[in-house]
Amino acid sequence: MTLIQLAGVHKHYGDFHALKGIDLDIRQGEFFSLLGPSGCGKTTLLRVIAGFEGVSEGSVSIDGRDMRGVGANHRPTNMVFQSYAIFPHLSVGENVGFGLRRDPRPREDKAKAVDEALEMVGLSGYGKRAAHALSGGQRQRVALARALILKPKVLLLDEPLSALDKKIREQMQVELIKLQREVGITFILVTHDQEEALVMSDRIAVMFEGEIGQMDDPETLYRRPNSRRVAGFIGMMNFLPATIGQKVSQMKSRPAPPPGPDNRGLLQRLKDIGRVVPPAPKALPEYETGIEVKVAGLGRCIVPPEQIPDRVGQGETIVGIRPETLSILFEGETTQRNIAEAVVDEVVYYGDMTYYDVRVAGVEKPLTISMKNLIGRPVLDVGVRTRVAWDERSLVILGS
């Protein structure tokens, strides 16, 4: 069920065109993220939904109601601000209960609601404390409790984790996901951190310069980015020039898999003793049909037609390939994948992983490869010749 609908939303600040025609449907109960570099309009979009900013053009509706002329104080949305905006002159309890003033319930019920909200965010017994004495993580919990106590239809989160240090941030990510499932409220998160968006969201809209570049679930966004901008923003990606050629049909370069284990039952095998068992039919040569792609530095491959987006035709193009889908072939290792010769240019050791930058013939920029540091695997030195294994299935065809 669609809860929030934006249609053709534009926002101008003087000459600055902050939002350029945003169309968006956010479903009830969804964890939705607006992801993009700073200045892309994601915070503006959130503030438009919250009612802090009007729209220059287009419409916003929440729960089937047009929000034109409805102020922030009358919308079924609540916000967790980037600075948390905890009222410094009030206690924690007074902060959490701030929005209950117009609530007709008797005082004791409100106090109980405040206690419950504090318990939900793990701050039981903090009600009497002064707000300005809290740590960053605690402030954020207070901001969450203060918003959720009003049972909004939508909770808006403006970079809520960016002020926290790494450990607490990761812990809060998990807590936020749990909380969202528990309360079932639609969350809209604004973030510039692609990892955070991937970890937390059901769907992500990637924004650039006031427009949505791609809107998809995290896996699709990571595996099949629709443009170089999106591919470069989400995770690491190597970009290579390539040429898309004709549709071809050729014998599979990879040998057919060896026959499976003898899976006749013991009884059957005993029965078969002495019989003439007809030999298994000889495997026919397998053919593959696909489109020929020549990738600079890596070589030629055949990719299935469905891997090439409709908008990309024959000719010059850019392909992306993720560092974790490439691998270094160490001494003695073999592969059934495609192989390219390379020279190690740079080694960055991360403990669990090693990142290699390698040079391949005919490509100016080195390719980045990430390798798990498995037992017995050496860390190569700069300047060593090596081989890179790659797979046509991991090519992301981006168009020129």
Next chain:
Amino acid sequence: MRSLRVYAVLYLLFLYAPIVLLPIFAFNDSAVISFPLSGATTQWFTGLADEREMTGALRTSILIALISASFATVLGIFAAMAGTRSDFPAKRPILGLIMLPLVLPEVIVATSLLIVIVQVFGLDPGAWSIIVAHVLICTPFSVAILNSAFQNLDPALEEAALDLGESRRGAFRRVTLPLIVPGIVSSFLIAFTISLDEFIIAFFMSGNTTTLPVYIYGLTRFPGKMPLVMALGTLLVAASIILLIAAEAMRRRGLRRAGLKDTGGFL
């Protein structure tokens, strides 16, 4: 290093020695202002109460200072809100013009105001015109103090209040106002102090109204009254110091409440 220390000591002497002399002679029982001191007395202080004219001037001064400080602070709140919250054409020049009286010579302000009041409007100057002029010179101080109070205020706080269902007025009353109260008090105290001991404008505009500084100036013509002036001066210095300390304490308390670091102030 040594010469620097000597310089610092001389500098402080130059600044404060005359002020230190005030209480010394205020408690001296000779009517002549000169060393050596003859003996201690508090008769000059008790004598002050009998000076009818003086108590009248004091009352006038306090009244003018109260009214001027109130107007200056209210105008300061408006200007600081406009300066920190909204954007409008020619914002910087306008705010600059508001601050200009800070550096404008008071003689010029006094003369030109007098000309406008007497020549242009044909009115008699009096307490009201002193108030008008004092509002003019106090407002920049109020704006400066309140500007910092508003700048230290996270604009998200007011938005958060709106977001939690408060009206604009409710958000101002429940969030903004409590957080800028220290700034308001501090602005009021500073403006009050400035108005209380302002002389040039009060002198030019006095008409029938005599403020305390103007009265003290008049007293200096009567050598016999000098010890009284000393006693009065001592009280004024004490009052000024107390007011300024109170203003600064309020300013710091405001920062603490908002959970902010001190970035300097008047003291």
